[in-house]
Amino acid sequence: MQTIMTQSKVETVMTIKVLYFASLRELFGREEQALDCADIETVADVWKEVSAGYEVSQSVLNSVNQEYAELDTPVKAGDEVAFFPPVTGG
Amino acid sequence: MQTIMTQSKVETVMTIKVLYFASLRELFGREEQALDCADIETVADVWKEVSAGYEVSQSVLNSVNQEYAELDTPVKAGDEVAFFPPVTGG
Amino acid sequence: MVTITETPFDPWQTISQYQEQMQCDGEFGACATFVGTMRDMNEGDEVNGMLLEHYPGMTEKHLESIVANAEEKWGLLDTLVVHRVGELFPNDPIVLVAVWSAHRKDSFEACRFIMEDLKSKAPFWKKESLSEAEQQAGKNRWVENNTSGY
Amino acid sequence: MVTITETPFDPWQTISQYQEQMQCDGEFGACATFVGTMRDMNEGDEVNGMLLEHYPGMTEKHLESIVANAEEKWGLLDTLVVHRVGELFPNDPIVLVAVWSAHRKDSFEACRFIMEDLKSKAPFWKKESLSEAEQQAGKNRWVENNTSGY
Secondary structure (H helix, E strand, O other): OOOOOHHHHHHOOOOEEEEEEEHHHHOOOOOEEEEEEEOEHHHHHHHHOOOOOOOOOOOOOOOOEEEEEEEEOOOOOOOEEEEEEOOOOO | OOOOOOHHHHHHOOEEEEEEEEEHHHOOOOOOOOOOOOOOOOOHHHHHHHHOOOOOOOOOOEEEEEEEEOOOOEOOOOEEEEEEEEOOOO | OOOOOEEEEEEEHHHHHHHHHHHHHHOOOOOEEEEEOOEEEEEEEEOOOEEEEEOOOOHHHHHHHHHHHHHHHHEEEEEEEEEEOOOEEOOEEOOOEEEEEOEEEEHHHHHHHHHHHHOOOOOOOEEEEEEHHHHOOOOEEEEEOOOOOO | EEEOOOOOOHHHHHHOOOOOOOOOOOOOOOOEEEEOOOOOEEEEOOOOOEEEEOOHHHHHHHHHHHHHHHHHOEEEEEEEEEEEOOOOOOOOEEEEEEEOOOOOHHHHHHHHHHHHHHHHHOOEEEEEEEEHHHHHHOOOOOOOOOOOOO
């Protein structure tokens, strides 16, 4: 997961990539955003930053770096965090 | 199952059709025979008549008129009785 | 539909053709299938060929009653059972069961139920040829029991 | 093999072609498959179309881990999973799972396990268009939960 970067590129990585899918994408009116990672320690912190006051409920699932995660899962710069409703494939 | 017959044909129906399949067909050296139904009341009676002393075992299954049957299932003239080993299809 | 055939069949083409003439387009959300194929090994021995014997009449009746039982027990839209008889060779499809239903639980359970009932009760018997030499010498062996599928 | 595709696929032709290039001829005695197809009704409403959204990257990874789990749990010879995304219409195949094994118990159980895990955890989301008028008005509905398959 770690790559050697030039000093000028370090800045771009000091963010967390946040993705939204399905009804949450429509609710938030966006599918992706870059979040400054200052003061972010967990998925719950990410949610608080991006959700504009929406309560997190059982029907909001999340993942960190494309693996299912919990609200207390740690998040660091460069991570990809996603929020989405219960899945309905198949 | 019943048809109107001329007197001359009644005689042909006073038999039981006995069929053998798979290893039992090979053991008995025949696949079919007509058995006089005198003194035949059950599948066990049929077996005694045709088996030339072979013991009936758990690995001999039977049917009467193409439905699974037991040794004490009644058998009458015109019936089709079959003996066969455990099935191995599929 | 239940079919017993001496002719080799392609299971996927058979399902595809059967499905095309079905009258429940848009209704079925689920199709579970099972295809049994002849292997070239059994009980540790190489198998070169197989003779599949059945009880004409009783076999068809029994398979039709299995299908009727499954259709009564689960909500099925259509069911197809094809079983090969006669002379078979390794890699030949032996049996095909395909079950269509609105929801997946029904087709999964019915497909397995039909296969287990077929294996344990439908009057078919397999005789294996273990090698060409044995085959020519008529030294084949009857398969004695099917293993349980549960 | 796991494939996500925006292109409509014929499940039977897909299985047939996949099986032809498999390297286990003579070894597999059993193949259990499941095909999920789009119905024209859901929860009592007529459905005209569907948008199937997924999480590119995570979806593939998750399906591959389901397959790896199944292959570890049962003795499988090969596994194929195909899932459609994008715009779908009634009667379109949505998902295909095919599992090959030596004996039937393994393929039956693994096929159902893969489908249940896929339905409950793989990141796909369905949005239904209930009528052409609603579709034009952008009034579609997200499917909220998959029903249990057990």
